[in-house]
Each structure stands twice: as structure tokens, then as C-alpha cells.
Amino acid sequence: MALRLAFIIALCVLASPGIAQDRVQVVTTTTDLRSLTEAVGGERVAAVSLVPPNMDAEDYQPKPQDVLRLKQARLLVRVGLDYDLWVDRLLAQAGRPEISRGGPAYVDASLAIAVLELRGMSVGPGDGHAHGSGNPHYWLDPKNAETITANIVEALARVDPANATIYEANRQAFLARLNAKLAEWEAKLSALKSMPIVAYHNSWPYFARRFRLDVVGFIETKPGVPPSPSHLAAIVRDMRARGARIVVREPHEPERDVAFVASKTGAQIVTLAASVGALPRADDYISLFDVNVEALTSAAAKR
Amino acid sequence: MTDVIQFLWPPFLVAVCLVGIHTYFGILVLARKVIFVDLALAQIAALGATVAFMLGHSAQSMATYGYSLTFTLLAAVLLAFTRAWGTRVPQEALIGVIYVVAAATAILLIDRAPQGAEHLKQILTGNILTSGLNDVVVIVPLYAAVGLLHWLLRRRMTGAGSLAWEFVFYATFGIVVTSSVAIAGVLLVFSFLIIPAAIGVMFAETLSRQLTIGWIVGTFVSASGLAGSFVFDLPTGAAMVCAFGAALALAGALYPFLRGDRQRAMRSTIATVRWIGAVILAGSAVQLAAAPRADQPLMDLAEWAIPSLRTLYFTRAEATTYADASEHAERYRREAEQLNETERRNRTQGEALDDFTVARISSFLKSYGEMRKGEQFVVGEVRARARERVRWSASFGLLALSLLIAPLRWRWLLRK
Numbered sequence: 126m127a128l129r130l131a132f133i134i135a136l137c138v139l140a141s142p143g144i145a146q147d148r149v150q151v152v153t154t155t156t157d158l159r160s161l162t163e164a165v166g167g168e169r170v171a172a173v174s175l176v177p178p179n180m181d182a183e184d185y186q187p188k189p190q191d192v193l194r195l196k197q198a199r200l201l202v203r204v205g206l207d208y209d210l211w212v213d214r215l216l217a218q219a220g221r222p223e224i225s226r227g228g229p230a231y232v233d234a235s236l237a238i239a240v241l242e243l244r245g246m247s248v249g250p251g252d253g254h255a256h257g258s259g260n261p262h263y264w265l266d267p268k269n270a271e272t273i274t275a276n277i278v279e280a281l282a283r284v285d286p287a288n289a290t291i292y293e294a295n296r297q298a299f300l301a302r303l304n305a306k307l308a309e310w311e312a313k314l315s316a317l318k319s320m321p322i323v324a325y326h327n328s329w330p331y332f333a334r335r336f337r338l339d340v341v342g343f344i345e346t347k348p349g350v351p352p353s354p355s356h357l358a359a360i361v362r363d364m365r366a367r368g369a370r371i372v373v374r375e376p377h378e379p380e381r382d383v384a385f386v387a388s389k390t391g392a393q394i395v396t397l398a399a400s401v402g403a404l405p406r407a408d409d410y411i412s413l414f415d416v417n418v419e420a421l422t423s424a425a426a427k428r
Numbered sequence: 429m430t431d432v433i434q435f436l437w438p439p440f441l442v443a444v445c446l447v448g449i450h451t452y453f454g455i456l457v458l459a460r461k462v463i464f465v466d467l468a469l470a471q472i473a474a475l476g477a478t479v480a481f482m483l484g485h486s487a488q489s490m491a492t493y494g495y496s497l498t499f500t501l502l503a504a505v506l507l508a509f510t511r512a513w514g515t516r517v518p519q520e521a522l523i524g525v526i527y528v529v530a531a532a533t534a535i536l537l538i539d540r541a542p543q544g545a546e547h548l549k550q551i552l553t554g555n556i557l558t559s560g561l562n563d564v565v566v567i568v569p570l571y572a573a574v575g576l577l578h579w580l581l582r583r584r585m586t587g588a589g590s591l592a593w594e595f596v597f598y599a600t601f602g603i604v605v606t607s608s609v610a611i612a613g614v615l616l617v618f619s620f621l622i623i624p625a626a627i628g629v630m631f632a633e634t635l636s637r638q639l640t641i642g643w644i645v646g647t648f649v650s651a652s653g654l655a656g657s658f659v660f661d662l663p664t665g666a667a668m669v670c671a672f673g674a675a676l677a678l679a680g681a682l683y684p685f686l687r688g689d690r691q692r693a694m695r696s697t698i699a700t701v702r703w704i705g706a707v708i709l710a711g712s713a714v715q716l717a718a719a720p721r722a723d724q725p726l727m728d729l730a731e732w733a734i735p736s737l738r739t740l741y742f743t744r745a746e747a748t749t750y751a752d753a754s755e756h757a758e759r760y761r762r763e764a765e766q767l768n769e770t771e772r773r774n775r776t777q778g779e780a781l782d783d784f785t786v787a788r789i790s791s792f793l794k795s796y797g798e799m800r801k802g803e804q805f806v807v808g809e810v811r812a813r814a815r816e817r818v819r820w821s822a823s824f825g826l827l828a829l830s831l832l833i834a835p836l837r838w839r840w841l842l843r844k
Contacts, residue, residue, distance in 0.1 A: 239786045242768055243793035259790075268783065319776075330775075334786070339776040351555050351663040354654070358435050379549075385558035 149285050152198040154209040155182050156401040157264045158234055160410040162202055164299040165274050165292050178402020181377050183208060187215050195219035199284050202277055205235035208261035232280045234273045238263045241330045266331035267307050267414060271300060306411055310418045317425050321369035325378045328399045341369060344382055364390045371424055375399050395424045436654050438560040446608050446620050447646030449571040453601055454625025455638050466605045466621050468523050470614055471530040472503040473606035478534045496606055504598035508591050554613045557664040563611050574600045616665045619672040627679045649675045702835045709830035717823040721812040741818045750810045757803035764796040
């Protein structure tokens with residue numbers, strides 16, 4: 126009896142908020158933001174991402190457990206720019222004003238990012254202003270990690286002020302490591318200079334700008350809409366004319382259309398990860414770039 | 429032009445093969461009144477492939493095909509029984525249930541394997557544009573074998589046979605649908621199945637004539653859908669489905685002319701057109717009177733076609749403001765586009781733009797967006813106010829026009 130009682134007490138203690146609150150519970154929408162949150166939070170945060178790795182975050186279907194995760198979260202980090210609109214409905218259900226838009230523990234990581242390809246209007250709920258939504262794949266420029274982590278650290282300092290200096294120190298250490306890597310990636314990718322590339326989906330403008338890659342066209346011009354014959358013909362013609370030898374796809378994108386274009390032009394298909402976890406070895410923010418740089422340079426070397 | 433033909437002839441060839449077998453099955457399916465059975469079978473085959481995928485087989489392996497086939501055959505057994513069961517509940521209801529349960533089960537399964545979502549999508553949304561000779565090589569012998577089997581068993585496939593013959597029908601149909609859906613997608617396969625067959629059944633009595641009409645119509649509509657998708661730069665599958673829909677509508681409209689009293693058909697067509705016109709005008713009149721600031725589809729369409737119509741009800745000041753604001757909105761759009769283009773070019777050409785310049789471009793783009801939205805608001809507001817001013821007179825005019833067009837027998841009404 127005594128043993129059983131002790132066991133129950135031990136379970137209660139383990140499950141009690143006292144222990145759980147030792148680490149700041151952070152919910153992020155994507156795995157990239159989870160990795161960056163872990164990089165600045167270190168041992169002091171427990172981050173979960175709502176979208177599992179290798180799933181398209183733009184069409185994620187939330188599950189009941191996600192509301193529960195938001196109810197327990199002390200901080201929410203999202204991509205913004207209409208990329209993860211579904212989280213707004215989840216937040217309304219969770220009913221937690223502090224992690225909702227405008228609350229102290231709500232982080233829109235796109236704040237202060239220099240957004241590329243802004244055109245048209247945002248479709249998301251907002252304050253009625255015309256924030257053109259722009260291309261949302263900004264985490265694929267490693268330099269933007271500076272801004273993203275700054276946004277995260279600022280909010281972490283608000284919810285856990287006692288450890289604010291530790292978070293900033295972690296961030297500095299991470300950025301130093303990242304900058305060293307950035308120089309290495311830039312050197313490796315300089316081999317792809319003036320080598321035109323075609324991508325399935327327009328996920329790569331930030332990546333292309335940072336590493337000066339020439340992405341000349343996309344197979345899918347609007348998400349979810351199959352390409353028209355004249356568009357495909359134009360892509361193939363363009364690739365032949367410019368000697369494009371590389372077609373980039375992400376693991377969740379259809380193989381058929383990419384293989385069709387590649388077979389018409391004799392190009393190689395290179396599978397890149399646009400998010401942490403999309404490919405087996407891309408398990409954190411830095412290895413994400415390692416894997417992509419490796420895939421691109423080995424494809425370029427094969428020419 | 430050679431470019432176009434080079435691109436479009438393989439999908440056209442595939443479409444001809446698909447029309448060939450599906451028109452035949454379509455006629456049988458229409459006779460049995462099991463219209464959605466192809467969706468159910470395709471979904472079951474996808475469920476089989478999903479199970480194979482979960483067990484670690486790759487998408488193109490024989491094992492995956494085996495699972496798909498086994499699931500399809502099991503579903504064929506189930507479907508063969510549905511006619512016997514479907515005495516109190518319609519058979520079509522049971523087929524619908526098979527479809528939704530198979531679809532939901534596949535979703536539950538792939539929820540455990542994230543990369544499976546795309547896998548499932550690929551089974552059910554083929555793209556006929558990227559199909560080619562490698563597909564033709566597979567489907568021609570398969571469809572020929574199925575066609576031959578049906579020809580040999582033609583006396584048994586009437587739908588009145590025993591359970592075993594029902595099973596043969598659903599099993600062969602399942603095999604055909606599984607391969608065609610992977611090539612052309614669910615929407616297009618459904619159109620191939622139902623529409624040429626329906627047109628054939630409309631205009632002929634014997635199977636051979638129905639088939640001939642279906643094949644000719646199907647081939648012709650496929651070609652025009654493919655050509656239309658190229659000329660108007662549209663996604664191919666969706667353009668073909670709409671072309672088939674238009675063909676059916678046209679056949680329906682022509683039916684009374686080809687199969688009945690032409691003069692009566694002519695009279696009733698004219699009356700119908702007049703009624704439609706009258707209802708549209710009356711509806712627009714009510715909409716304008718009740719909510720002048722809301723969208724006015726008829727007026728918007730007319731003004732889009734003939735912009736000078738606006739001068740009929742705009743004051744001079746309104747016309748100037750309207751033109752000015754539209755012009756500014758367009759200018760901001762162009763400037764934003766130019767900035768985007770400059771930034772894009774600089775990713776690879778010349779000196780790279782530094783981060784500060786890119787941030788400035790980005791904030792300029794945001795401002796242009798705001799300014800453009802402001803101008804568009806002015807455009808909408810000017811038009812709404814002008815419409816509010818003329819709401820009563822204009823809606824009265826539309827209503828009068830509507831009464832004029834409507835084929836009412838005025839003399840008869842007045843005498844009463």
C-alpha cells in the first residue's frame with residue numbers, strides 16, 4: 126500500500142506544473158522555427174512544432190492535440206506572411222490572448238524581415254492594411270536567422286526575464302557558428318554561379334539571393350494548380366536555350382511533372398529540403414543548409 | 429507550332445485510349461445506374477497503394493501494384509453484392525459509403541506517415557499533360573485484353589447476370605480505373621466515363637451506335653480541350669473536363685432539334701432565352717434597388733465590356749476622379765513590379781544588392797501596395813456613390829426592360 130502511494134505521489138510530482146514549468150514550453154508552427162528556438166533557448170526551453178517534418182506547412186490540417194499544445198504553451202512562434210494561416214483558427218479555439226496576435230508571448234518571426242516579391246494583398250486576418258503577403262520562405266536565407274532569433278529572444282525575455290541574458294548569449298554563440306558556416310556555403314555554391322536552375326515551386330528566392338543562384342523558372346506557377354501546356358513548353362524551351370541542367374524539387378512535391386521536364390531536357394533532378402526534417406540528414410537549421418549545399422554542389426560536379 | 433504538336437500528341441494519344449475503353453464502360457455504368465462506382469474503385473485502389481506504402485514498398489514497385497489490385501478485387505466482390513443488398517437502400521448510396529470510408533481510412537493511415545500525403549495525392553491526381561508513350565505502352569495491351577474479355581462475354585455483361593458475372597464486371601472495371609486515374613486523375617476519368625457515353629445513349633439505341641457516337645465525340649472533345657488548354661494557357665485536366673461539360677450541354681441543347689419537331693424546338697428555345705434574359709434583368713434591378721453599394725454583376729460586366737457606359741450616370745467630377753484613381757492604381761502596380769524585377773535581376777547579375785537596399789525595396793513595395801489599395805478604394809467608392817444616386821431610376825429602367833423581354837402574353841393578361 127505504502128509503495129503504491131509513493132508511486133502515485135511520485136507520478137503526481139513528475140506531472141506537476143512545477144517540473145514542467147522549469148522549461149519554457151514553446152509551440153512553433155514549423156520545424157525550422159523549432160530548431161531556431163532550440164538554438165537560442167538551449168536547455169531552458171521545450172519546443173514543439175505543430176507541423177511534423179516533411180509535411181507541407183501551407184496545407185497542414187490541424188489536429189485536436191494541437192489545441193491542447195497551444196493551451197499549454199507559454200510562447201508561440203509562427204512564420205507569418207500568410208504561410209501558416211491555419212494557426213489563427215487554432216488560436217481562436219485555444220482562447221489564450223497572451224499567445225494570440227498582439228499578445229506578449231506571440232512571435233510573428235517575419236517581423237522586420239526584408240520581404241521579397243511583395244505583390245498583391247494579404248489574405249490573412251489583419252488590421253485592414255495592405256500588407257502584401259510576399260514570398261514566405263524567408264528562413265532559407267541564413268542571414269535572416271539573425272532577425273528571426275532576435276524576435277524569438279525578445280519574446281523569451283518577456284516570458285522568462287530571469288534568463289534573458291542566457292538566451293542572448295546562446296543566440297550570439299549560434300550566430301557565430303552560423304556565420305562561419307555561411308562563408309563555407311558561399312564558397313561551395315560559387316561553383317553554381319551562372320548555372321541556371323528550374324524549381325518546381327517558388328520556395329527559393331531568399332536562398333537564391335543569398336547564394337547568387339540563377340533560378341530561371343518554376344514548373345508550378347500557382348500552388349496546387351497543375352502547369353498549362355504552354356507554360357511547360359516555355360519552360361522546356363527556356364531550359365534548352367539557357368542550358369539549364371538542374372531541376373529542383375522538394376520531397377513532398379509531385380515526382381511526375383518534374384521527371385517529365387527533366388526527361389525532355391536531360392536535366393538532373395535535385396531533391397532539396399525547404400524545411401528542417403524534410404530530408405533525413407537535415408535535422409536542424411544548420412544541417413538543413415549543409416544537406417542542400419551538398420546536393421547542389423554534387424549535382425553541379427556531375428555535369 | 430511544331431513545339432505544340434510535340435507537346436500535345438502524347439497526351440492526345442493517351443486520351444484516345446482512355447475514351448476508347450471508358451465510353452464502353454460508361455454505357456454499362458449508365459445502364460446499371462452506378463454512376464459513382466469509378467470513384468469508389470479508384471479510392472479503394474488508392475487505399476491499397478497507401479497500405480503498401482505504409483508497409484515500406486515504394487510507389488512504383490510490383491508489391492504496391494499487387495496491393496492495389498487485391499484491394500480492388502475485394503471491392504469488386506463487395507460491389508457485386510451491393511445490387512442484391514440495394515433493395516431498400518439504393519445501390520448508389522452503398523457505393524457512396526464505400527467511397528467515403530475508403531477515402532477516410534486512407535487519410536487516417538497517412539496521418540501516421542507524413543510523406544504519404546503527397547503519395548496519396550499522386551495516385552488520385554494524375555496529370556494527363558505529362559503522360560506519354562510509356563503510359564500508352566502499358567494501357568493499350570491492358571485495355572485490349574479487358575475489351576476482348578468483355579466481347580467474348582458480351583451476353584453476360586448486361587447487368588442481369590449472377591453474382592459471378594457482376595464480380596467480373598466490377599473487377600475488370602476496377603483494373604481499368606486504377607490505371608487510368610493514375611494517369612489522368614479522378615475528375616478527368618469521370619468525364620471520360622460518363623459524358624461520351626451519355627451523349628451516345630442520348631442519340632442512339634444500339635450499343636454499337638452508342639459506342640461510335642461516344643468515341644467520335646470523346647476524341648473530338650479531348651482534342652479541343654487539349655488545344656484550348658494550350659491556346660488559353662490553362663491547366664490541361666481541368667480545361668478538358670470543362671470542354672466535356674460544354675459538349676454535354678451543347679448535346680442537350682441540340683437534342684430537341686435533332687430528335688423532334690424543329691419548329692416547336694425553335695419556339696421553346698427562343699422563349700427560354702427570353703425568360704433567362706428577363707430574369708437576369710429583373711434580378712439586377714432588385715439587387716441595384718436593394719443594395720446599390722454591393723457588387724452589381726450585370727452592370728460591372730457591361731461597364732467592363734463598354735467602359736463609356738459609365739458616362740451615362742457619372743458626373744464629370746466623378747468621371748475625372750475615377751479615371752485618375754484607376755490610372756494611379758495601375759502606375760503603382762507597374763512601379764512595384766519594376767522594383768521586384770530589379771531585385772530579382774540583382775540576385776545574379778552585377779553587384780549584389782546589400783541587405784539594407786533590399787530592406788528599402790521591401791518597404792517601398794509595402795507602401796506601393798498600400799497606395800494602390802487606397803486608389804482602388806477611391807475607384808470603388810466613386811462608383812458606389814454614383815450608383816446609389818441613380819438606384820431608383822436605373823432599377824426602374826432595368827425592370828421595364830425585363831418586362832419587355834419576357835415572353836408574356838400581354839393581350840391575354842390585359843383581357844383578364
